[in-house]
Amino acid sequence: MMKIISSPQQLKQYLKTLKGTIGFVPTMGALHEGHLSLIRISKSQNDFTVVSIFVNPTQFLKGEDLDKYPRKDEADKKICELAGVDVLFFPQVEDMYAKDEVSIEAPSVRGYILEGASRPGHFSGVLTVVNKLLHVSNPTRAYFGKKDAQQLFLIQQMVKDLFMDVEIIPVDTVRESDGLALSSRNVYLSQEERKEALKISASLNLARQMITQGILDVEEIKTKMREKLSPLHVEYVEILSRDFEYIKEVRVGESIVLVEALVGTTRLLDNSWL
Secondary structure: OOEEEOOHHHHHHHHHOOOOOEEEEEEOOOOOHHHHHHHHHHHHHOOEEEEEEOOOHHHOOOOOOOOOOOOOHHHHHHHHHHOOOOEEEOOOHHHHOOOOOOOOOOOOOOOOOOHHHHOOOHHHHHHHHHHHHHHHHOOOEEEEEOOOHHHHHHHHHHHHHOOOOOEEEEEOOOEOOOOOEOOHHHHHOOHHHHHHHHHHHHHHHHHHHHHHOOOOEHHHHHHHHHHHHOOOEEEEEEEEEOOOOEOOEOOOOOEEEEEEEEEOOEEEEEEEEO
16 A cells, blocks of 8 residues: 655655665656656566656746646655555645755756756756655665656766665656656656657767767767757757766767757657667
8 A cells, every 4th residue: 555645754754664775756647658667667676666746846946837837746745555555755845945945956067067057047956856765765876767858867966976875767758658757747748749859869879870870079070960969959969978077079989979959849858878
């Protein structure tokens, strides 16, 4: 029987009574197959699995889609129950935040490139809430999707820099049969926009094809990718080392290509680990 807890203090106390390893899957709800893949892996690797559903206000900038962000609370609870989740942590904003509190700042360079450049402060909000959630759940392992690669890297850096005793497990992106990366924001797309969104995964495929052909020059690959993405509004196309440092040539097994584009008014992210 799945237990639902909203109080951070109650969650901490309850988890102390469990004997065994704990896997933690933090989400913002509107659960889809990508989230379920995280839950399944957690269940296979741990004695207990805790899932959180919390739409975190501090990672949304003014004018972004906080109020419109898809919420499917009852459906999400049922999905978690059917997936065999042991504990669902379902806090409210007032449970997680106080006034004038300590917060975490994203790194001044790698927290403000790519998505951080167009959304300054976004990753500080992400790291603050993840820090809170990891302290409340105190898991053995925590699971994050590779689709949000910059977020994943910064969380791994935070865990390392703050000497946190948790193993961060990256999980491969789950895609639709046509290649579109699963995202809670896909529900915003019209039928026509969904077809346009396929240009994102097509551009990543193009990058991989060029590298297979021996083309390793970053600027050359990015130029061809932008042509493939046209006429989408591209926030960025970038190829970096997996430490999120700029490179001039792709190093196979050590690089990552990342895309963020607006499809209509919907911001979509995707990437490929090269």
